[in-house]
Amino acid sequence: MSESYRAIDWNRQKRLYDGILVGLLLLGLGTFIGVSLLRSPNATAETLILRGSSISGLLLLHLILCIGPLARLDSRFLPLLYNRRHLGVTLFLLALVHAALATFQFHALGDENPLVSVFTAYRRDYRVFADGVFNPAHFPFEPFGALALLIFFVMAATSHDFWLRNLGAPFWKAMHLGVYLAYGCVLAHVAFGILQSERSAVYPALLIAGFFVVSGLHLAAARKEFLLDRNSRSAERDGFVATCSIDEIADGHGKVVFVGGQRIALFRHQDRIYATSNVCRHQGGPIGEGRIVNGCITCPWHGWNYQPEDGCSPPPFKEVISTYKTRIVGNQIWVAIATNALGSRCDGSSISRS
Amino acid sequence: MNDPFYIGYLDKNPPTLARHTQGIVLLLAVIVIGLTALLAARQTPVEPGDFEFGVRRTFTGVILESPLPLLRSVSTNGAVTHYLLVGSGKYGLPAFARGNTGKLVRFDGSLIQKGGSVMVELNAPESFKVLGPATEVELTQKQERITDVVLTGELVDTKCYFGVMRPATGKVHRACAVRCLSGGIPPGILVRDHDGGAMAVPLTGSNNQPLKVDPEWAARIVTAKGHLILSGGLLRLEVLELSLDR
Ligand code: FES
Secondary structure, three states, X not given: OOOOOOOOOOOHHHHHHHHHHHHHHHHHHHHHHHHHHHHOOOOOXXXXXXXXXXXXXXXXXXXXXXXXXXXXXXXXXXXXXXXXXXXXXXXXXXHHHHHHHHHHHHHOOOOOOHHHHHHHOOHHHHOOEEOOEEOHHHOOOHHHHHHHHHHHHHHHHOOOHHHHHHHOHHHHHHHHOHHHHHXXXXXXXXXXXXXXXXXXXXXXXXXXXHHHHHHHHHHHHHHHHHHHHHHOOOOEEOOEEEEEEHHHOOOOEEEEEEEOOEEEEEEEEOOEEEEEEOEOOOOOOEHHXXXXXXOEEEOOOOOOEEOOOOOEOOOOOOOEOOEEEEEEEOOEEEEEEEEOOOOOOOOXXXXXXX | OOOOOOOOOOOOOOHHHHHHHHHHHHHHHHHHHHHHHHHHHOOOOOOOOEEOOOOOEEEEEXXXXXXXXXXXXXXXXXXXXXXXXXXXXXXXXXXXXXXXXXXXXXXXXXXXXXXXXXXXXXXXXXXXXXXXXXXXXXXXXXXXXXXXXXXXXXXEEHHHHHHHOOOOOOHHHHHHHHHHHHXXXXXXXXXXXXXXXEXXXXXXXXXXXXXXXXXXXXXXXXXXXXXXXXXXXXXXXXXXXXXXXX
């Protein structure tokens, strides 16, 4: 965790993750270049790398955008989420190769500074409406790619936990939502660029299908959470709200419930029920979907730990999450709306004595 | 309720979860192969053309700068070839070769070739030698005015189109074509026949002058009206009127 900014050791799973990533990338690039050469043996190496890097990057971007909602819909996708930042850094490198080669190939060795030419080569076509006619075919596509590259760079450069800690999780998280803006820029870059050159209907069809997959998964994940929240609304009594029954939580497991307008994580550990904030101090992961591992609440996203009785990370770490008083009435778990003082001890409710 | 729990910093994924992850990886591999193959297969096939990058040959002949920079070369059997001349990168005839119209010269350069169209990139200034004035015979240019035509097609830069870039047309190549035209590379109009065959006809101005064209018209569809002229195997259009279509 964040006591020092040392990367977690390069364990077997990380190596496997990166190995598979590189393997899939090579598979995609190899297939693209092989089939392109079969069709056009005369294509230049620059064109093959330019197009190969952009197509691999586009596929990777879709995967990155799908992992979040997939993991929210089905926890078995969590192994893809854990090292997602490696995908982000790889995406930036692919975009960089694409941009550097395109800038050199199309803009360098001429009568204008290549970095200026990228934005000004056909400057008059920045007018979207030419003579009152919508003119998307000629609108420059290069600036959209440049903006996407800039966003990918900022995200890749700040992907380490050092930046998360120094910028603060809410700001860092908001900044990394920039990936959606970058996605929009990439769509515009492709639509105003290659789709104006290549005429096969397969390209726009796949781009639109990709957009529907990404947005469909996000809507499905949002719907699932909305329904969970709605189903867990219930009556309030002396500052406590009834949530679920004890039987709904297995020992060592958690559950997300909705109390006083926010999500709370309930955990059953040995004979007791504990309630904590559902928002992980790392990247806001859903703590209630985690488990108790070695006596600590463990976040499902990257495994940060918190002690159930006070919400504190075990020493030497210093993160703290809020805790809540609980009550067991009959079989029902009631949770206080008000939080306990941060870091104060709260022993939860005994199941056997209820 | 007892589904396995994944912790990334541990060495092993629980077995049932590992099997699911393996399934996802397999599915991803299938998607990657399928999509990249499909995307590659649907590309417009690249047209022929060749640029002998890094290879230098020696050329001898008479330089003519206007309306197109050309080297008129006569082989031992008397066949005349007109090589279009351009500079390195995105530039037209380089300064070291200019001002030599009508002179017999020799230089090294790299050949660019597409079908019957030939072009030389003058990229070795040190090799450029003026051998003397051309003879009357060498200067005689037989020009044949074939017909008056109206051609509609994409405005291209001849250097990329003749083989330096493959592909060298369309929106993705537009900025490059703008730079090339702006750098003095002769413009061409890309025309296609009904069988899909294509050729770029170099454009010149009237009165034996180069054609002045707005570089930002590159990769746009233009209509050119003028005289089609053939000399030394090189077809060109002497433009009387040029307009931007779309
Ligand atoms: S969000 Fe990363 S460990 Fe919780």
